[in-house]
Amino acid sequence: MTGQLTFDELGTPLRETTFVVFDLETTGGSHEADAITEFGAVKVRGGRVLGEFATLVDPERGIPPEVVALTGITEVMVSAAPRLSEVLPAFLEFAAGSVLVAHNAGFDVGFVRSACARLGYAWPKPTVVCTVKLGRRVLSREEAPSCRLSALAALFRAETVPIHRALADARATVDVLHGLLERVGSLGVQSLEELIGYLPEVTDTQRRKRTLAEDLPNEPGVYLFRGPSEEVLYVGTASDLRRRVRQYFTAGETRRRLREMVALAVRVDHVVCAHSLEAEVRELRLIGAHKPAYNRRSKNPHNAWWVALTDEPFPRLSLVRTPREGALGPLRSRTLAEDAMHALTQATGIRPCSVRIPARAPSATPCALAELDRCKAPCAGLQTAAEYSPSVEDLTNLVAGAHTTALHTLETRILDLSTARRYEEARTTRDRMSTLIRSLDRAQRLSSLARIAELIAARPDGTGGWEFAVIRHGRLASAGTAPRGVPPMPVVDALVASAETVFPTTAPLYGAPPEETATILRWLNRPGTRLVRTTTPWSEPAHAAATWHPWLERADHARTRQYTQD
Template identity: 45%
Template sequence: MEHLFAIFVFVFQQSLEDLGTPLHEVTFCVLDFETTGGRRNIDMITEIGAVKYRGGEELGTFQTLIDPGCAVPPEITVLTGITSAMVSRAPKMEHVLPTLLGFLEGAVLVGHNVGFDLAFLNAALRRSGREAWKGQKVDTLAISRRLIRNDVPNHKLSTLAKCLRLPHQPNHRALDDAHATADLLHHLLELASALGVLGLDDLQQLPTMQRHPQAKKLRLTEDLPRSPGVYRFINKRGEVLYVGKATNIRSRVRSYFSSDKRRKVDQLLRETELIEHTVCKGPLEAEVLELRLIQNLRPRFNRRSKNWSQYVYVKLTLSERFPRLSIVSEPKGDAGFYLGPISSRRVARDVVDAIETVVPLRRCTKRVPRQVTAGPCVAAQIGTSVCPCSGEVTEEAYSEIVDDALLALSNHPEKLLKPLRLRMLGLASQQRFEEAADLRRQAFALSTVLRRQYQVEALRSFGRVVFEDFRTGLTTLENGCLVEFAGETGGVGMERNSLDGVTGKREVAELWCVANWLDTEAHNLRLIYCDHPLSSRYPCLDNFQIKKDLALV
């Protein structure tokens, strides 16, 4: 059985599923507008022309004049031949939009300088109270500049149609121009196919792809599949530079050569000599594999998931006579109560401040003597904590405070979060907004840490669980971590913390990932097997986002 980190295998003969959306299966709708001018928010559409194609076959046309609600400027009439009299009895744009949108539905919008036509379309949609058009688009102007840049004097549609001897010649009438643009599209598709452009995603990336300074390394992406999984950039010494995940490996990796302008990416591509990949069943498997690879390989260009060693814990020092809260780097084999791991010391400090706002635990860090040796500390003098050093509280009375804190942190978080929200609202009502904002930040940190703590504790208590996702098949979890990939047992397990009940730093990122997956994908899952009942006794927690009660204070 091959384990999780088996040798990466490249697939040279791609399956039909790996081809993405083949261009011959894409429905293209070529759209052209005639307008009263070039200002999308002021000028109006006077004519619509659209032609729909699939596999080179014309499926239908759409053409109509539009009443712009204003006179057609003389210079526009000279250019297009459209007069005010011609459009005076034409329908208004708002009456035509439903039919036009139906014609465009499910198609990839095509235009010569498609941004111009799309801007006028979205302006019309906005005026009628509709949302902007969000479909995919292809610009023949940008593609022609990439493929035939040196073959024509310019890239105007009329020039291209003449030089390429296209069947239709544009004449500034919408339908004729749409037909000419469609002819140009088909000519460009033939040229692009010779470069290995077979899918829609490749066609859309083509205008920016070849101008990248590292474009020669695009050959490294030729055999990448269009499947979910994990990819690795590797240098000439065999060192892994970067690990990433994607729902479409090929499209994501090729995007580094086009849309990503970060200097860090440019340096990554300069050093890359090989790109390897692993195909995964779905997003969870890909994300977990990415996490494990980053933790084991520590790639130089990855930031995410490498800082787990800097995580900290908030500890309630139950082994002391008078327990207190402290921030520690590692849990110890003592009787302490631990919250975490927490991603940074700053967040941990906010958690401690939030707890101490409600529970008057001692703030001093020195050992409490048996005999009274000093007066109350500053925190005790202002009433925010008790002070065992001054003898004002007995061990029995202090143990009740500690028990209340443990009960709130373990089972009843509302005993902490509700007083925090009330105090935050009180500060806001007194116009002490900076203090209210600080308290809100601290309360949010506490709520987030508790929510994650409860999720992780629940996951680790489930034992072995098997889910079935109708899209990706079986998923097996062991104490909250993924242990089975594509029906085969993973050979690399996560490092466990030796202390019962305390989550280790290395495993917590994967546990958070699995918890989020269960929250978002529960409606797609069917439980096949579980060692223990899947239930959580923890309530939904206040996330301390801005609410109406705070906004109205």
């Protein structure tokens, strides 16, 4: 029979989905005020248990008597247990890449998410299934008056009786999950996406509009949601267009803003792309062109800040929107640009005032900055243009990566401030120096790529073929693939012949949009990428800001320790 969709076309088959069913015991009900005392988790796929994770946790505080009576976990039991800082990374590794399942998942997930935030771990944003919500959706009130774990475990004849201990309750929840999945399977729910879409959070509007994804291919590309007046509401990218767009019509999409967008959408257009890099670049360009109401980023690709020297006898630093040769940037916000500018001023001796000073016979009265030894007062004729020029040279060399003398000067200033016990000023200077180093590092990397007239790179596609990108002055000029068995070089030659012509403008980015160049740079820096050929060597200056990464790591560590103590 033709035309019948396979499970893979519908989404991720439930039989191939890995679930980590977990439960926590805690000292109370608040994930902000209380602590975890026990983890229990069971990893399952296709009805088979793949592994278990269980440990007590030292909560580093007392356990209320009523909690001891409920769980049986005493302070003596947890006194020799590992702390949460040791247990959390092990649990995250155990659960990585899996769908999290819990009974009343908001409680357990809330504790783990708060623990991640407190201990500095990125929350992986996994798909979460709550067996309470699923039970209420599947079971009638007559069949299940209560959706408590003990009641559902009895209903589905769970092999393990829940006893308010983490591993036992997780094992019982596994049996409940399997019982519920059997029920929804008989209703035609066969994939993870359909399971999420079956939950009550999905609106009728979302369900009705699932047909908008039916004609999309299972290929990488860019999708555009369009509104009733053909306006572009939202632009996104996907490695599998059909699967990604279908997710907007399930409960997996919880963002209110995008649910509102889905309610307005009447059509989904798409552009098939050769590979992920082309999709990301096309997404950026389409967002910049259409400025969709529901996209929050990348609407103004050239809307960045630059720190530049003014054109006058005694140059000073100013913030500008248009890049100039020798300027530092692009910087994402005015705050970052101001911090970098303050750090540059302190590091190089560039005058911090905004007075325009004539080349001959300046005669102004020195301001307070001169009295504070923060300016040599060229406005009063106390510093000549020749004496001022080394500061300009230091700044120019720092931005270009010729040397980092100015950073050493700033580092010494931080040490002097600390020695003088001016700790707040030392911290502010340290944080501004960190911003400056990161800004220099990003600027030098982007500029090094943007100055190359043509660079051709290749990445293995994972199936024996190749993905190609032709990059001209920091812009993607052409993209394509050579599947396994296809000679790659003729494909490269064809891509070069059909590539977009790029006319460079002003350094340092030669007209390239910063976000596009940064996206290309990330793709080039991924392991496995190879250079096919380039018109000039791709290199970074020997004294680039990247040589200061060890200093940045120490500064970040000190800042984290400071915030923890505060």
